Amino acid sequence: MNLETKKVKSPFKPDSKYMSDLAAQVQSKVGIEKKEVFRKDKSVKIPSKRNESLQLSVEFGFPLTTEKSKPESKVEDLIIEESKEEAVLKASVQEIIEVTKPVFEDFPHSGLVLRREDLPQIEEAKIEEAIEDIESEAGKDIVQETINELAAPIENEIVEEIEYDSIELDLLHEEMEKRQQSEVSTQEVYDTLANRSESSQPVEKNTQEKKSLSIPWASIFGAVASLVAVAAAWFVWTVIQKPMAIDDWADQNVVAANTPENPIVNSTKEEKNTSKEFQVPSLDTDVGLVYDLIVDDDLPIHKNIEFQELSEQGRISSVELEKEGLMVLELEDVIFDEIVLAP
Amino acid sequence: MSLPKRSESSNSMRNHAVSINFEKLDDAHLIQYFENSQYVEDVFRELLRRFQEPVYIYTRNMLSSHDDADDATQNTFIKVWKGLSSFRGESKLKTWIYRIASNECINLLRKKKKNIDFDEALPELSDYLLDSQYISSDDIEMKLQKAMCYLPYKQKLVFVLRYFEDLSYDDISELTQTSVGALKSSYHHAVKKLEIYLNVLR
Numbered sequence: 001m002n003l004e005t006k007k008v009k010s011p012f013k014p015d016s017k018y019m020s021d022l023a024a025q026v027q028s029k030v031g032i033e034k035k036e037v038f039r040k041d042k043s044v045k046i047p048s049k050r051n052e053s054l055q056l057s058v059e060f061g062f063p064l065t066t067e068k069s070k071p072e073s074k075v076e077d078l079i080i081e082e083s084k085e086e087a088v089l090k091a092s093v094q095e096i097i098e099v100t101k102p103v104f105e106d107f108p109h110s111g112l113v114l115r116r117e118d119l120p121q122i123e124e125a126k127i128e129e130a131i132e133d134i135e136s137e138a139g140k141d142i143v144q145e146t147i148n149e150l151a152a153p154i155e156n157e158i159v160e161e162i163e164y165d166s167i168e169l170d171l172l173h174e175e176m177e178k179r180q181q182s183e184v185s186t187q188e189v190y191d192t193l194a195n196r197s198e199s200s201q202p203v204e205k206n207t208q209e210k211k212s213l214s215i216p217w218a219s220i221f222g223a224v225a226s227l228v229a230v231a232a233a234w235f236v237w238t239v240i241q242k243p244m245a246i247d248d249w250a251d252q253n254v255v256a257a258n259t260p261e262n263p264i265v266n267s268t269k270e271e272k273n274t275s276k277e278f279q280v281p282s283l284d285t286d287v288g289l290v291y292d293l294i295v296d297d298d299l300p301i302h303k304n305i306e307f308q309e310l311s312e313q314g315r316i317s318s319v320e321l322e323k324e325g326l327m328v329l330e331l332e333d334v335i336f337d338e339i340v341l342a343p
Numbered sequence: 344m345s346l347p348k349r350s351e352s353s354n355s356m357r358n359h360a361v362s363i364n365f366e367k368l369d370d371a372h373l374i375q376y377f378e379n380s381q382y383v384e385d386v387f388r389e390l391l392r393r394f395q396e397p398v399y400i401y402t403r404n405m406l407s408s409h410d411d412a413d414d415a416t417q418n419t420f421i422k423v424w425k426g427l428s429s430f431r432g433e434s435k436l437k438t439w440i441y442r443i444a445s446n447e448c449i450n451l452l453r454k455k456k457k458n459i460d461f462d463e464a465l466p467e468l469s470d471y472l473l474d475s476q477y478i479s480s481d482d483i484e485m486k487l488q489k490a491m492c493y494l495p496y497k498q499k500l501v502f503v504l505r506y507f508e509d510l511s512y513d514d515i516s517e518l519t520q521t522s523v524g525a526l527k528s529s530y531h532h533a534v535k536k537l538e539i540y541l542n543v544l545r
Contacts, residue, residue, distance in 0.1 A: 001483075003537060008484055009507075011481055012404065012477055012479075013477055013479055014477045019396055022395060023392075027391070029421055030420070030421055032387065033384065038392060
């Protein structure tokens with residue numbers, strides 16, 4: 001990490017509240033009036049209530065404001081409003097009633113208003129006049145007729161059957177035939193379309209047959225490629241690296257472990273210790289004596305069987321080693337042939 | 344940059360009770376109002392506004408402990424208040440205040456540990472980094488702080504003034520009464536040590 005190229009900041013970041021508190025402490029300690037040193041962030045608050053009007057401009061003393069979205073008027077409010085109107089109307093009607101002269105007068109607010117006292121008399125007189133006029137025109141007692149009509153039971157309406165002339169029947173037949181013909185023609189069109197769709201399928205079959213008759217290059221290439229792959233696998237399997245049976249592999253490893261390697265560098269003590277792990281059955285018995293002498297910490301003890309296997313020089317050497325206290329020959333414990341030492 | 348002499352302008356301003364916006368004045372011009380008793384409180388507040396946070400961060404960088412940095416900052420500004428009238432403007436205002444703050448840090452460390460050797464590192468200061476007050480959670484920043492605790496204190500001082508506070512070598516030389524060459528060498532060694540330490544910490 002290169003500090004010169006990459007600027008690392010200080011991790012210490014005191015907040016503004018702590019800073020203002022600290023400034024206040026310092027001011028009090030030095031004995032001056034405490035004042036807010038750090039300006040507080042004046043964040044603009046967005047009004048949460050959208051219903052409030054927002055002044056857009058001030059021109060000629062008339063601020064243009066967005067209209068408040070009025071809350072929906074409740075049922076109670078509406079009832080109150082209606083009752084107010086009613087009260088006003090009643091009051092005005094009452095005033096008018098008090099005035100005696102005109103029967104109908106043009107009231108500025110609610111139009112024509114009748115005087116309540118005179119209303120039944122006027123209605124009765126008008127109705128009687130109207131009935132008399134109608135009866136005189138028709139020559140009937142209308143009142144009685146209307147009473148009879150109302151009293152009579154209501155009969156079900158019967159729809160009259162229509163009677164057609166021969167000409168009309170001919171026209172109907174012609175119309176029927178036309179419709180049948182049009183239906184037949186549409187059916188034919190459907191049939192032809194269906195036949196065409198069926199006829200297109202055999203064509204596709206023919207093209208497929210033609211295709212199948214052509215040489216299948218793809219399958220040939222596939223077969224060739226598979227053959228090549230098999231041949232390559234066989235080549236690898238047999239020639240390049242023939243896999244070894246597990247027994248063969250084990251034998252090979254054992255032989256490799258037992259064959260002594262010519263040391264490039266003089267072997268150290270550690271290497272000798274590690275070589276002890278490998279028991280070397282193929283070593284000559286003479287060499288084995290010396291090997292045991294070197295490797296074993298304790299005195300090597302040899303029995304006669306091993307001794308008999310020694311060469312002449314080996315026997316002489318082993319006797320000399322026993323004399324020097326480097327080896328123990330337990331020859332007297334077992335029966336053995338007489339050993340003939342060279343002079 | 345030539346600083347204006349306080350004696351030239353202070354007398355002319357003494358008799359005029361005009362409200363001055365000190366925030367718009369630079370350090371060199373703010374010094375002119377130090378002797379004026381009419382404005383000295385406002386000037387001091389302006390110094391607090393400008394330097395309190397940087398001084399706290401500087402002392403915290405040096406001491407690692409929030410409480411110690413708090414004490415050092417308060418003591419620094421008390422001494423600034425006391426020294427306002429004696430400040431001649433011969434050095435930069437920032438350098439003067441940082442020198443007071445540096446001395447306060449040394450005083451605090453001496454109180455804590457007697458026979459302290461500032462040529463040696465004070466690794467015990469890294470324990471204060473566990474104090475999480477006003478510390479960001481940035482990993483590299485914290486590692487650098489920890490690494491700084493293993494620098495010899497004088498190297499740490501030079502490194503902090505140069506790296507974090509962006510003081511020039513001349514200013515640091517004036518502040519520490521050390522030659523620029525020695526400071527450069529010290530800073531270079533400090534950076535190399537810190538880079539090695541940071542790479543090991545990774």
